Amino acid sequence: MKLFSKTSPAISFPIDTANPLKPTRAFLIESGSAFTLTTTLKDITPFVSDQLSTLSLGNDGPGIDSSAALTQLLSKAHTASSSTTTPPSLTLTRPSRISLSWSAVDSSGTPVAELAGRLWSLGRQTVKFPAGSVHSSHDIPVYPAGTAARADVFVKDSVLYIWAVEDGMTLCRLWRAVDGSKTEVARFVGANKRAKNGLLLVGEDESVDGVVVGMTCVAVLNRLDSFRA
Incomplete structure (x- = not known):
């Protein structure tokens, strides 16, 4: 990737309004x-399955601050998390507070991925398997969609994906x-614009699973924004 590449034209692609997000996992x-x-x-899907089945997320849906349904869902997710003893689906750790590199294990402790980043990489991070x-x-x-772009992009099996940061980390x-x-x-809903805690809703997609979505989402939430617009 060129460090100062042009903004990806895919950012401006029209939205496929016939296929809004239908979350199947949370x-x-x-x-x-x-x-x-x-x-x-x-994975708190079993605790919020009723809400997921009726959740309507339009393509131009608001963030959590103005969405009662998402607010209630996030509240229930926190309640479920505090009451369950089931180990996390993914646990990411890093060696120090300034490190941008994370190692991820699944619920059994098996290594499943790594997230590697460097301070001088201008936002570029790599999920390794x-x-x-x-x-x-x-x-x-995972890298910026263009010079000073707010969005990040990645390619999985020759398909381009765009993580659009639309309202800080709120949406x-x-x-x-x-x-x-x-x-x-997929959609991440945070409690505020600097949130790294929140709800990740994942729909059905043959190319990306919960691990790919989760790892790339963590990359976006922990990215450095000092050089962005």
Whole structure:
């Protein structure tokens, strides 16, 4: 990737309004403070399945501050997280407070991915997978969509995905760009614009699973924004 590349034209693709996001899984991302050494993703789908089945997310939907349904869902997710003893689906750890590199294990403690970043990389991070991974057959670089762009992009199995940061960390949406249009496949809803804790809603997509969505979402939530617009 060129460090000062032109903005990806996919950012401006029209939205496929016929296929709004229909979440089938929900994860609670908990990171603690900005300097935490551990981030967890808990699958709280069984606790909010009734809400997910009736949740209507339009393509131009508001953030959590003005959405009662999402506010209630996030509240229920926190309640479920505090009451369950089920281990997190993903636990990410880093060696120090200033490190941008994370190692992720699943609920059994098996390594599933790494997130590698450097302070001087101008926002570029890479999600790395072990050989034979069922989540991805290749590493996934995550990088700014263009010079000073607020959005990040990555490619999975030759398909371009866009993490659009639309209202700070209050609302981040993951779009799949195909055939000149984009379809929302996941959404992160945070409590405020600097939130690293929040609800990750994931729809059905054959190319990306919960691990890919979760790891790239953590990359976006922990990115450095000093050089962006």
